[in-house]
Amino acid sequence: MLRYLVRRLFLLVPILFGVSLLIFFWIRALPGSPAESLLGERATPALVQTYRHRYGLDKPIYVQYWSYLKTTLSGDLGVSVASRRRVVDEIKARFPATVELTLAAMVFAIALGVPLGFFAAKRHGGVFDHVSLVGSLLGISIPIFFLAIILKYIFAIRLGWLPSVGRISVTIEAKHPTNFYILDAIIERDWSTLWDVIKHLVLPAVALGSIPLAIITRITRAAVLDVQNEDYVRTARAKGLPPYTVDRRHVLRNALLPVTTVIGLQTGLLLSGAVLTETVFAYPGMGSWLRDAIFNRDYPVLQGGILFLAIVFVLVNLVVDLSYAIINPRIRYS
């Protein structure tokens, strides 16, 4: 297990090198540069040249890449062209927001998706199964931003039950020692802030969790259908075990293996930045930050932010792989 872990961690090096190359050249293949973005109408040829020189964009591409690699390896991801903040500081402020949103979305998707998929399989061919199928199709096919706008319109604007923007009410004064607001509120025992943060999470989490919910429901349903016809399940029933115990110990536990893979992949994807959801809800996470960076051709932010998310994605997948061994003790890594 340890050797496997070390080998996987070593594999990070070529992966990240490849990612850094891709990001570097992809960003430079985009039309425009920070100079034109920043200067707008004031982008006279002389000023553009001055800005290009300042950002080192007039140097040969390999010199630019080498300089980028050197500074990145030293842990310096540069300074945002737009906000003038250190990219590392922005990640520290924004990544916790995205983690909270992702976890909330996944909790919503798992808490609903697994039981829905399970009951759909148990009532295979029935009304509930058909309703869940239609629901899943809708969940996958409705664009997230559209769902987000609808949810926002109904629950924030018309009914006024939930907030429409942000991560916490701006009028609240709370301490954020870790930048994970839910955790911070619990540490500070500030229950009103905790409630406010949860309320801000509800709509974006539901919108963001709609696709994972649909996928998890369908995968759970299919896995349960497969597993419940296995010999060991039939044996367990024949032994006279109560249905609840058979379902819990034998059906659900084995069916969760493919579901875990999906959960891991979806979590990794959501952590990579929920661009549309964060934009619609003005949620200050990684997604909205990277979206703005693309518009501003903010090279340091794009390079640093995407590289960071690539590391996160790889690590999340590693954790998922390792979790197989916990869920199914028959799996061994060597």
Place this chain on the structure above:
Amino acid sequence: MRIVSTRLAFALVAFAALVAVGTAGGASKAKTTFVIAGASDPTYLDPALVSDGESFRVTEQIFESLVSLKPGSTLIRPGLATKWGSRNGKDWTFQLRHGVRFHDGTPFNAAAVCANFNRQYNFRGAFQDASATYYWQTVFQGFKHNDSADLSPSLYRSCSTRGKFTAIIHLRRKSASFLPALVISSFAIQSPTAMKKYGANKGELRSGTFYPTGTYAFSHPTGTGPFKFKSWVLGQKAELVRNNRYWGKKPRIARVIVQPISNNTARVQALQSGEVDGADLIQPQDVPTIKKNKKLKLLNRPSFNVAYVTINSSHAPFNKLAVRQAVAYGLDRASVVKSFYAGRAIVANEFMPPNLFGWSSKVPKYPYNPDKAKSLLRSAGLSLPVKVDFWYPTNVSRPYMPNPKLNFEAFSASLEKSGFSVTAHSAPWRPDYVKHVNDGTAGDLNMIGWTGDFGDPDNFVGTFFKTYSPQFGFRNSAIFNILQKAAAETNLAKRIALYKQANIMIMKFLPAVPYAHSRPALGFQRSVNGYVPSPVGTDPFAGVYFGGQ
């Protein structure tokens, strides 16, 4: 299984109820807090080192300059200086207000004024980068020791004091735009003690961008204004509290929160849901939504921009005045402004907004007249239709030009009726369009515009026409000379006369055709009173109050 389903349903219903009840209790907001939404975070809160509107939105409340603007106008009035004047246009004497203290308790006086101007004048290295000192370089050009050959010699020479409350700023040359430029937050007076204590003069270039390394610009901005800095959470809010020791009329609101919401629709929705009390940068398409909502109201920011159609005079036959006049008569500007600005613009007849001094009502007008356009083209010896290469930008919406494509299509149709044959040419705003316009390679005609930096005509007509520019492609020494003379004239009455005359000359020569001054909109809860939008975008919040307070 039924038990599990029932439990799940119960849990969901209970959660929904809790959300509803909890929100009902938590949504109330003390009416002494004013929450306004902008588009992004401030860059820093050291006004000397920023040049963007979102930073100024906050610094304008914390800091004050020697002179200020009459609310809602570009007229100069006393600020931290009660009187000012210059006998020779080079040595400007400012009589300072007595009894003013910075937020850190240190006194405001002439020494503090000189310390602030000398600070910027003595900037070296990274601080001389345009990303740090854009406005110093715009107004005063250079520094005591220019680190780059690209920088011009400084207009600023020195600052001296006479007693505690008289500061004299000495310039190297006569300057008239110097005084109106002082209202910019970049020249606000900051506490020398706080700047020293919190490392305001520490900074470096990282990845080609200026970055302050002290804490002053992030956590300790200290001015004399009606609000004091409290906190700033990146991506979420900048928070200010009332300065109870303010020398002037104290604000009625106790707290101001500026919330960055970059998505235009989300900003309007936050206003609709009551999460914010005001929202700036409302797009024309959102105006009807706000108008229809009984709880909300709209305010207009006075026009401080101009949209225009460039005519490249270096291209034949547009080097002929009659052809340029034909273009002016052939552009149906009134219809464009009426159709595509949602009632938020007026037709521009010259290159600066009407609320700026030097604007003239006597410029030649060119109302839409296709027949006159055709006869002018014929009088120039041309056979109709005359071919014209007309450019417009894509992927962009500017305050003065919300939908360039629609504007272009309407203009194109009206030009076709006026004896022209239009070849359409579009390019993405970034990076191609602006570059081509500035290089003079964006066809015979192209659509572009300008938003003013500060309330001086030199920032409008001077920017466009004071010297040769490939964009317009003309050399008219009479226009160049009068604009240069006006920029240096220190007698305000003479200066106004010069700009009025220049505007008439420009509109006779027609290097371009101005067509719109848009009025950006702001949205507010109906209970918000006392908010006066400034044409230059730096709105003071000190006068804001709720309902019948």
